[in-house]
Amino acid sequence: MEPKEYRQRVKRLEPPRPIARNALWAFVVGGVICLIGQVVQSGLMAVGYNQETVKAPTSIIMVFLGALATALGIYDRIAKFGGMGANLPITGFSNAVVAPAMEFKQEGPIMGTGARIFQIAGPVIAYGLLTAFVVGLVRFVIMGGKP
Amino acid sequence: MKVQTAPSPTGQRGHLRLDATIASSATVVGPFEAQGPLGPLFDRVVQDDLCGEKSYERAELCLLRGAVELLLDRSEVSATDVDLLIGGDLLDQITTTNFAGRDLGVPLLGVYSACATTSESLLLGALAVTSKAASTVVCATASHHLSAERQYRFPLELAVQRAPTAQWTATGGAAFLLGRNDEGLARIVAATVGTVQDYGLKDPNNMGAAMAPAAADTILRHFRARGQASRDYDLILTGDLARAGLPLLEELLGEEGERPAHRLQDAGVLLYDPSQDVHAGGSGAACSALVLASLVLPRLRRGELRRVLLVATGSLHSPRSYQQGETIPTVAHAVELEAIV
Numbered sequence: 001m002e003p004k005e006y007r008q009r010v011k012r013l014e015p016p017r018p019i020a021r022n023a024l025w026a027f028v029v030g031g032v033i034c035l036i037g038q039v040v041q042s043g044l045m046a047v048g049y050n051q052e053t054v055k056a057p058t059s060i061i062m063v064f065l066g067a068l069a070t071a072l073g074i075y076d077r078i079a080k081f082g083g084m085g086a087n088l089p090i091t092g093f094s095n096a097v098v099a100p101a102m103e104f105k106q107e108g109p110i111m112g113t114g115a116r117i118f119q120i121a122g123p124v125i126a127y128g129l130l131t132a133f134v135v136g137l138v139r140f141v142i143m144g145g146k147p
Numbered sequence: 148m149k150v151q152t153a154p155s156p157t158g159q160r161g162h163l164r165l166d167a168t169i170a171s172s173a174t175v176v177g178p179f180e181a182q183g184p185l186g187p188l189f190d191r192v193v194q195d196d197l198c199g200e201k202s203y204e205r206a207e208l209c210l211l212r213g214a215v216e217l218l219l220d221r222s223e224v225s226a227t228d229v230d231l232l233i234g235g236d237l238l239d240q241i242t243t244t245n246f247a248g249r250d251l252g253v254p255l256l257g258v259y260s261a262c263a264t265t266s267e268s269l270l271l272g273a274l275a276v277t278s279k280a281a282s283t284v285v286c287a288t289a290s291h292h293l294s295a296e297r298q299y300r301f302p303l304e305l306a307v308q309r310a311p312t313a314q315w316t317a318t319g320g321a322a323f324l325l326g327r328n329d330e331g332l333a334r335i336v337a338a339t340v341g342t343v344q345d346y347g348l349k350d351p352n353n354m355g356a357a358m359a360p361a362a363a364d365t366i367l368r369h370f371r372a373r374g375q376a377s378r379d380y381d382l383i384l385t386g387d388l389a390r391a392g393l394p395l396l397e398e399l400l401g402e403e404g405e406r407p408a409h410r411l412q413d414a415g416v417l418l419y420d421p422s423q424d425v426h427a428g429g430s431g432a433a434c435s436a437l438v439l440a441s442l443v444l445p446r447l448r449r450g451e452l453r454r455v456l457l458v459a460t461g462s463l464h465s466p467r468s469y470q471q472g473e474t475i476p477t478v479a480h481a482v483e484l485e486a487i488v
Contacts, residue, residue, distance in 0.1 A: 001360075001399070003346040010356040012349065013394055015311045022308070070304050079306030086306050103302035106202045120305060141440045 022083050029082025033089045037062050059090055066091030073130040095121040159372035167273035167284075168487070170324045172440035173218035175210050177292070177318030178458060180437065183419045188441035189319075190217055196293055196318065203294040208339045210320030210433075211236065211289035212247045217241035218285065228255045230281035233272050235264035236289050237316070237432050238298060243289055253285070261461030262387050263341065264288050265321070265436040267479040269457070270273040270338035272325045273482070276383040283327055289320035290431030299466055301350070312353040312391040315425035317418055321436035333447040333455075337483040339369040343463065346478040348408065351462070351469055354477075355392020355415075355427055358460040361397035361477040362388060366458055369481045370405070377407035380453040384443060386435035386459030386479070387415035389428030413439035414459075435459040455484040 049057065055130045066089075069075040075095045079094035086092055100119045104112035118125060157164055174189045181192040189442030191201075191213065198209035211234065232251065235258040236243035260267045265288045272284040293303060295316035301307050303366060325335070344361040362385050370376060377383060377400070388396055393413045400407065414435040415428035439457060446452045459477040469475075 001402070006346045006360065007348060009398070010353070010395065014353065014356070014391070017311060057194040070306075073304060076306050077303050080308060082306075083308045092306060095304070099305040102304055103297065120302070 020144045026083045026085030028085065029078060030085030030088060033062075033086070034092055036065070037089070037108075062090050063094040066094030067098045070095045072103065093121060093124070096124075157372060159339070159368060162369065162372035163270065163274060163277075165270070165273040165335050165337055166327075167276035167325050167335045168238055168328045168331040169217060169269075169335065169444060169484075171222045171325050171329050172321065172323045172444055173214050173221060174321045174440045174449060175213040176437060177210075179292070179423070180317060180319055180418065183423060185418060185438065185441050188445075189437070193289070196291075197277045203291055203297060204242065206292045207236065207238065207243045207289055207291035207320075208246050208250075210291065210318070211243050211287055211322075212250055212320075214289065214320035214322040215247065215251060215287050216287055218287075218324055219392045222324050224324065226251055226253050229283050229285050229474035231256060231272070231275055231284045232287065233258060233268040233275075233284060234322075235251035235259045235268060235432060237261060237295055244287070247287070247430065254370050260341075260478050260480065261434050261463055262290075262430055262434060263459040263461030263478050263480050265386065265439065266338070266457055266459035266482045269323065269325070269335065270340065270480055271483050272323070273335040273338065276325050276327055284325040285322055286325060287322040288322065288432040288436045290316050290318070290433040292316045292318045292431070295431060295455045297429050300431075303359060308352055310350075310352040311426055312350075312355065312389060313426045314354060314389050314391075314415060314428055315419065315423075316431035317429045317434040317437060318431075319433040319437045321433055321440045323436075323440065331448075332444040332487075333484045335482055336433050336488055337369070337373060338370060339365055339481040340369075341365040341478040341480045342478045345474050347474045349469070349472070349474050351464060351475065353391055353427075354430065354462040355388040355390070356395055357392075357462055357475040357477065358390055358477040359392045359395035359399060360424065361479040362392075362396050362458050362460050363403075365479040366400065366456065366482045367405070369402055369456065369483070373483070377405045377410055380410055380456050381406070381456050382443065382455045383407050383411045384435070384438065384455060384457050385411070385415075386457075386461070386462060387414045387428070387430035389415035389430065390412045391427040392460075417442065429443065431487070443484075447484060450486050453486050457482045457484060 104116040175191045198206040268286040272286040275281040348357040418429040419425045464475045
């Protein structure tokens, strides 16, 4: 059999991914995480933070919760159902940093955790910075240096 | 200078006629494998995934060494009587096997053909015995779900969703004692060394599909060399095609007029229960070895099976070759086992 013909057959026999179920779970899990974020934010505002100053502490608390759930071995189980609903919120970014940090502890603090901590999040950070730079440059060219 | 070559002595390239006995076997598995349908058939179950060690790599070493030590112990053979240890695993530089060689102090040949390592080491061991170069050979393989995840996939706690065609690397070690004894579990009578096949598949989450053509090629070449068909076998056991690869192999064999039906089974399907959520099924160097030792060899010994073809299959890619966009080359080695009359 020709390799191309075989590859088509593999595609045909491959079990379909449960896209509808995955999307529903992603909606539920992502929604619950955002709801927790909203509760944290409202709580902070109730103790005196305003719309501007509440952003940083809310993110910090959500990053901590994501790191805690990762360290307790819960976050990967949530993501098994939640998929992108667990990856996309800031708790997912926290997981992407903490998971390799834990993983490579066995290879030591320098060549292990230190060198590998951004193995997953690195591309997001690198291309996030690049995008911010390009957008900033475009804005500067069009609108000048005015704030 | 042109070198004169002679035709293959068996008439089929890569086909070997062998005469060796599997005298005994031993298995050590992780707790998750012990919960599977073959759980009660394994010799030893370790208490946790770490096997009392500080890393999963050391845990894998503990499984391999544990299986060999259990084998020597129950066979009443001392390590100093072993002529040769042939084994392999999935980790870089096959460290599990090489470190076990250091600990056991026996002449060691480390081999690698990914999850086909079980049949590769058995056929090499049987070849050494047949040629009378060795009289006591130990063949051993091991794999560990968590050390394989670390090497091939993502950090363990990372939030990822697995594909339905993904497979679960078996945690376990298995060892076989080969010799020329008249008594034992089964006889190895022939083997066919696989050719590396590559049908251009790239998805390491569907290794079953990548490996099915290698299994089909080796099975058909073995049949041709022996003048056999699938009806001559009570069982054709593939290594780890799992639920994604097995139907593809059935189709490929069917096109060549071979319809083994219930005779064709896969170790990756047998090792776990679908409720264990291992997706397409088991894989790993230990997968076929665990099923062979726990399920197949005892049935050969009892005469419930007369003739079995073990066809362990391996994906020969590395994480680096995958990242560079290379396709997945695969191989399958066949070992023909016969009940001792």
